[in-house]
Amino acid sequence: MTTFTNKIFNTNFFSTLEICLKAEELGCDIALMPTQTSYISKVNHFGKLYFNGVLDSEYKENLDYRSINEFYRITIVLKNVNKEQIPYLNDIGYVCSPFGITIEPNVKEEGIKKMIDYMHGNYQDVVVFRDGMNDISMFKSAPFSIAMGNATNEIKKLASFITKSNDEDGIAYACQHFGWI
Numbered sequence: 135m136t137t138f139t140n141k142i143f144n145t146n147f148f149s150t151l152e153i154c155l156k157a158e159e160l161g162c163d164i165a166l167m168p169t170q171t172s173y174i175s176k177v178n179h180f181g182k183l184y185f186n187g188v189l190d191s192e193y194k195e196n197l198d199y200r201s202i203n204e205f206y207r208i209t210i211v212l213k214n215v216n217k218e219q220i221p222y223l224n225d226i227g228y229v230c231s232p233f234g235i236t237i238e239p240n241v242k243e244e245g246i247k248k249m250i251d252y253m254h255g256n257y258q259d260v261v262v263f264r265d266g267m268n269d270i271s272m273f274k275s276a277p278f279s280i281a282m283g284n285a286t287n288e289i290k291k292l293a294s295f296i297t298k299s300n301d302e303d304g305i306a307y308a309c310q311h312f313g314w315i
Contacts, residue, residue, distance in 0.1 A: 163211035259306040
């Protein structure tokens with residue numbers, strides 16, 4: 135599992151820190167995930183409040199985000215806050231949830247490149263499909279990108295082509311449109 139570090143997370147740990155500090159300034163609840171099954175937060179009982187107790191959470195009233203060198207994900211609960219108020223989100227990528235946003239490492243493009251190298255393929259033949267902001271770096275780096283019809287406007291602006299929605303079999307539609315199937 136890839137983790138965020140000052141080398142992996144958008145190659146700029148400052149962005150990560152700025153996101154946490156700005157979200158906190160706006161009154162959002164924030165939790166960092168140092169392991170795959172637990173959170174650390176300034177919010178007492180974060181796991182019970184937002185994840186029905188499924189994930190463990192450790193409460194640290196004086197948590198300094200700079201003190202955590204490595205983590206798997208950030209969860210920000212947007213209490214009456216618009217996500218556009220938080221800097222760097224569009225550069226890093228995120229997934230929306232019913233209560234806020236989750237930020238995870240954007241390393242899928244690395245996996246694609248490794249698979250292309252392994253298969254002795256041509257990276258220029260890569261096509262990626264996307265509908266959300268969590269894979270924005272993959273979408274920006276691909277030679278050809280297809281946004282689903284239900285994609286966010288930010289994704290649609292970056293797309294080489296916009297297909298039908300997930301519910302309308304958009305992937306099959308795009309593949310047929312380009313003669314790939």
